Amino acid sequence: MPAPEHTSSAPARIVLHDVSVTLDARRILEDVSLEVDAHRIAVIGANGSGKSTFARLLNGLVKPSSGSVHVHGVDAVARPAEARHRVGFVFSSPDAQILMPTVAEDVALSLNRSGLDRADVTRRVEQTLAAYGLIEHADAPAYTLSGGQKQLLALASVLVRRPHLLVADEPTTLLDRGNARRVGNILIDELPMQVVIVTHDLELARRCDVAVLFDRGRVQAVGAADEIIGGYERMFV
Numbered sequence: 364m365p366a367p368e369h370t371s372s373a374p375a376r377i378v379l380h381d382v383s384v385t386l387d388a389r390r391i392l393e394d395v396s397l398e399v400d401a402h403r404i405a406v407i408g409a410n411g412s413g414k415s416t417f418a419r420l421l422n423g424l425v426k427p428s429s430g431s432v433h434v435h436g437v438d439a440v441a442r443p444a445e446a447r448h449r450v451g452f453v454f455s456s457p458d459a460q461i462l463m464p465t466v467a468e469d470v471a472l473s474l475n476r477s478g479l480d481r482a483d484v485t486r487r488v489e490q491t492l493a494a495y496g497l498i499e500h501a502d503a504p505a506y507t508l509s510g511g512q513k514q515l516l517a518l519a520s521v522l523v524r525r526p527h528l529l530v531a532d533e534p535t536t537l538l539d540r541g542n543a544r545r546v547g548n549i550l551i552d553e554l555p556m557q558v559v560i561v562t563h564d565l566e567l568a569r570r571c572d573v574a575v576l577f578d579r580g581r582v583q584a585v586g587a588a589d590e591i592i593g594g595y596e597r598m599f600v
C-alpha cells in the first residue's frame with residue numbers, strides 16, 4: 364500500500380485538550396487531555412467507557428461540548444470536513460459501510476470526489492482489491508461476501524483514499540481467528556499511515572506501540588502498550 368497522497372509537514376500527532384462530550388444531557392467524556400504520536404495506538408477499556416466516542420471525535424463525527432481536538436495539525440472541531448478527508452474510519456459492522464451493488468463499485472465510490480480520472484480510479488480500485496484478497500470478487504454483489512470479507516471490503520473502501528490516519532473501531536470483533544489475524548496483521552504491519560485501533564482484543568492491542576485506557580469517560584492511563592495492557596489485565600484477576 365503506497366504512502367498517503369497528501370503528504371504534509373504536520374506531525375502525526377493526536378492532541379486533545381480538556382475535551383468533554385455531553386450527549387442527551389449525559390456526560391460521556393470528561394476532561395480528556397491526551398497527546399500521542401505513536402504509529403500504532405490501541406484504545407482499550409470497559410463497555411461504555413467512551414472509546415467509540417473518542418474515536419468519533421478524531422474525524423469530527425462527534426463534537427466536544429468543550430475543549431479542542433487536533434489531528435495531524437487539523438482542528439477537527441473547526442474543520443470537520445478536512446478531518447474526515449484525512450482520517451479514515453472503519454466500524455465493526457461492515458454492513459453499515461457497504462453502499463454499492465458490487466465490491467468494485469463500493470471501493471470506487473470512495474474516490475468519487477478525489478479528482479482522479481476514470482482510468483486512475485479503476486487502476487487504484489484494482490490495486491486495492493488485490494491487496495486485500497478481494498480481486499476475484501470485484502464484480503460480485505457485496506452482500507455475497509462473508510463477514511470477514513466484508514470487513515476487508517470496508518477497510519479497502521477506506522484505505523483506497525489513502526488517509527493520513529486510520530481509526531478502526533473494533534475491526535476484528537465479528538471475525539473468526541484467521542480473518543481476525545489477517546485484519547490485525549494489515550492494521551499493525553502493512554499500513555504506512557498512523558493507526559488507532561479501538562478493541563477488546565488485548566492480543567491485538569498488545570501489538571500496538573502505545574495504549575490508551577479509558578474508564579468511565581476519562582483517560583485512566585496512557586503508555587507503552589504492554590505495560591498498560593498488563594495493568595489492565597491484572598484488574599480482572
Ligand SMILES: Nc1ncnc2c1ncn2[C@@H]1O[C@H](COP(=O)(O)OP(=O)(O)OP(=O)(O)O)[C@@H](O)[C@H]1O
Nearest residue numbers: 386387389391408409410411412413414415416417
Ligand atoms: N449518541 C449518544 N447519546 C447518548 N449517549 C450516548 C451516545 N453515544 C454514546 N452514548 C453513551 O456514552 C457512553 C460511552 O459510549 P461509547 O460508545 O463511547 O463506549 P465504548 O467504550 O465504545 O463502549 P463499547 O466497548 O461497548 O463499544 C455509553 O454509556 C453510551 O451509552
Ligand SMILES: [Mg+2]
Nearest residue numbers: 414415416532
Ligand atoms: Mg465502542
